Amino acid sequence: MQAVSSASPKMKGREKRAKGEQGYLRRAIGYLGRYKTMTFIAYGALIIATLSQLIVPQLVQAMIDSITQGAVAQQVLSIPSEQGRMFALTQLNTTQDALQNTYNSAPSWILGAVALILLVAVIRGLFAFIQSYAAEWTAQGIAYSMRNDIFIRIQRLSFSYYDRNQTGQLMIRATDDVERVRLFIAQGLLLTFQAFLLLVVTLTILFLTNWRLTLSILPILPFSIILFGIFGKISQPLFRDVQIRLSKLNTVLQENVAGIRVVKAFVRQNHEQKRFDESNQDLYIHWLKIARAFSFLFPMIFFVGQIGQAVILYFSGTQIIDGSLAIGEYQKFNLYLAYVFFPLGQLGLIVSLMAQASASAERIFEIIDTKSEITDKPNAIDLPSIEGNVEFRDVTFRYFSSTAPVLNKVSFTIKTGQTIALLGATGSGKTTIINLIPRFYDASEGAVLIDGHDVRDVKLDSLRSQIGIVLQETNLFSGTIRDNIVFGRPDATDEEVIAAAKASAAHDFILDFPNGYETSVGERGATLSGGQKQRLAIARALLLNPKLLILDDSTSAVDFTTERKIQAALDNLMQGRTSFVIAQRISTARNADVIIVLDKGAMVAMGTHAELIENSPIYAEIFASQLVDDSQPVAEAQ
């Protein structure tokens, strides 16, 4: 411990990081604990399959020996001259009867050896299958569990997490990264185990068979390991380089497909073609680098394994010729030799699988380990039925990383049934205020109270189920239109759904779809326009029949008529409820019971339209500037 702490901080950081990555991979492997039986089967089968593979050389030797002995016996026995035959017998140190015996039993020896090898083949095949299948089964199981864990975590993360992370990034972790870990568990881990087993057992066998021959090939081992090290070092950055070039090329491509109008409008084909050709050539050059490295590195690795065979041929040949080695034993040795080089050949694959899996595991656990900042307190109570009184008490909010508050000491009290319009420029804190009420964020200082209850003291479910929310951007989920409307209240009856849809001016356009309320929407269904989505969102909120309503009324691209319909739907929605509205329209501001004017996170004015237009210069300015386009035609009509 002392030694570690005295190391330079940079060193320590690196150590910690390396150790951390290993730790993540170990944790990923720990998921195997959830599938103990299958894991046990996979590794048990692997041991049996590997060991039975190691019996094969013995059996091949038996076959070869029985053939050779039989053939020699046959040849000697068929020597026509008695003298020659006797000479051969003394040479072989055997008698004619023994030789005749060998010859007679040779066919049954051969058949027996073949039968045995076929039996082993079947056993090995069976266990190899079991091993491979069980490994894939557990790996798929781990991928399944990890994806579930990620998904569950994602569902419960606070809004600020989503502010910081992009959808695409999160997607990649749940797909690509999980896939890499799966690949390692299904193959890399098993290969490592198998390689180790093969290497140890084979080298032992080789040593026991003929230690002198074994020593002659041992120098190749460290040599090939060094070669793999070099190979890994060279290849990894090459692939990363190609990846970078490829994504650059794809960016140009993507931009030209998505921005084709701009390219055409500005007549920039030649310019773009030049950009593309440059990236294309760059990619080509980097691919050639890989081609150069890989075209020769792979054969080289192969060569190292092969050269061992030539070495063994010479050394064992010498022993055979001077009679200290049977030819079958040489064959056997040669076969075992292949088992020494086979795991070495896998080393490169194992190392690259492991490196990728470690990095991926780290990214996966980063999500799984993220603490949701918003959780129920241990003694949280159910929020009683909301009446609609809302109080902000000196609320300050800052994102955890930034010190500048987004909201600074905001205090106000709202009574049941009031409509509150929030006004201010982008970044003034309007959205933060509405996000604090259903506790999507927690206040950094101060408190948000609903009917006197601090929102942090009640259960999230009981709080949010009583608040209706229409967000600025509406996401639809896969399923039917009806599914999307009953999103917050799956038990709603058809009558209630239709009533909600009618009140939000959505009923008519829904019926225009061939399947009406049963029309599929979302990622895998029909596309709805921005205005249609918004009206569904209103229907969704309306169906909850909440006492407290939160609206972001900025309408997206819709035509005039639709906009009017949405406005009417919103007016319907707000009646008789405490409503917080981010106001974009003059009518919203004018109709509000209370207008809260925000500027750079601070509440600068509060009151009715009539009061504020008299007393608040900022309100007057916002009124004049932000809503000016809307107010002109009114003046004109008058």
Added chain:
Amino acid sequence: MMDFQRRALDQETRKAKNVAVTLRRFAGYFRPYWLNLVGVVVFTLVVVYCNILYPALIGQAADCYLISTPTTQMGGSGVATTSCWYTDIAQLTSNESKISGLLGLALLIAGTFVVSALFTGFSFYTMRLAGQGVLRDMRGHVFNHMHNLSIGYYSRNEAGEIMSRVTNDMDTLQQMFNFALLNVFQGLMIIFWIAVAMLRENLVYGLLSLAIAPVMLFTTRYFSNQARKAFRIARQEIGNVNADLQESIAGAREVQAFNREEESIAQFQKANEANRAANVRAAVFTSALNPVLEALSYVALGTVVVVGGFSALNNQPLLAGTSVISVGTIFAFLAYIQRINQPISQIAVLWTNVQSGIAGGERIFILMDEDIEIHDRDNAKPMPQIIGKVEFKDVEAEYVKGEKVLKGINFGVNTGEMVAIVGPTGAGKTTIINMIPRFYDVTDGQVLIDGLDVRDVTQDSLRKQIGMVLQDTFLFSDSVMENIRYGRLDASDDEVIAAAKMVAAHDFIERLPDGYMTVLGERGSGLSQGQRQLIAIARVALMNPNILILDEATSSVDTRTERVIQAAFEKLLQGRTSFVIAHRLSTIRNANLVLMVADGQIIERGTHQELLAKGGAYYDLYMSQFKAEEDVA
């Protein structure tokens, strides 16, 4: 190998419809690299020869040096049973001479390894040299062609689909040219050569030993096909998993707002489980393939041993009239048969890769063959400096044959005038403005600029003089400076800054982390919608065109920015002929001519005041937009 097999099987295999034509076109691309291909064939032949030589030489080691001992010294009939051709056995009288002979043979074998390794390297490198060159050329051609395709093509086809041509299909080609083609070729050569060697050495023995090969081939095909079917289902299921993920990440706020976490998790687990089940099912076949092949190879091994062994024991040929099988031949056959397994299973798997490659190539060629709908006419001349008079004469247009999107559009604008086009979504507003820079061609009638039909001038010269600000502002992932300079590539930095100042974008750009040098993210992310729009406007200001086309954005931007944009627009419009798809009343009121479009036709025209007075469709539109405010007032 395992991983590669799985990946190969996991690929969608679409069969090419016209293999011959596709192959011919590949051949065209390979023509500049023909020397490489010759090299590949020569190098591969050397490699295969070395591969074949090795077992033969090992057999010779046994026949000449190792097991010839007892018989050769006897003289007599023993010599007839050996098939040693490597050296003259009679010369090998002492152990020393045998050992030195063996050393020579071992060195020769090592030599074949060296040659084999080197030439494998050469063959792969020359192949990749050619393959990468072809891929580069094809990518360039596709990209070039993409620019020739009309806007119509892009509205008919999804961007993702087009992208996938150039990424996924190129990727399958990449695998094919890098790896599969050469391996299949080499594998076929090895199988062929081994088969020939075995058959030549002993026809009957060879045939019997090879009998298992077709069985292996069919087995592989069967398991591959089954696995592929299972993977196809798995791919659909993972699609569902991804869609669920995508939805709930993008919609996480709503899920939480409506307390739907539990349901959402349950739904996800269902999709996740289905994906796992499909993958595990595929694992049955992928896991079985290699063990079954291996078991079959032992059957082949057994056949070699039993057939050869009995023939050697009985000193009888397999068929009357053929030669007796020597022990050396058996050893050689054992080595041969062990060498033939690997290429067989490799070919079986890689063959599908070659098939997908051909199909991918076909799809790329289809894209390349896509008709260029808008050509420059043969006698097209450059558009002279535009003055600004624009006229639509009985213009009709259709995207799909028989479905008119514009019907009898007639109007004229004088230099410097502004046309506001209003109407509901899908009325044809965008189509009208797209006809001016000739993004679409009329099916009937004419679009005239300064009296010239836009089809009679070159597209480049026409579009260079028309400025467009589109609704979906598109920025490149480059610096702000370069994004503005896109309007006129030869503009100096000062000119770029002047343009930004003119449209009041200068201030916010200065406040960006690196000012004008700030590099924007994908599609200009990091900027607000309004800021992106200001950059797009600056781009057009730099271009300084005489005709201007604006599609007013309707999406919500901060109202202050909105005003800035509005002011920038007004500045830009001054003195230019302009066409505006209008969403703002102020724009409409300033227009010299308002066209009310519905259903592909101009239903009302005039100034704002005239149209209001008319009390028709425009009046209704106007009233519906502002009725709410009137009620309040």
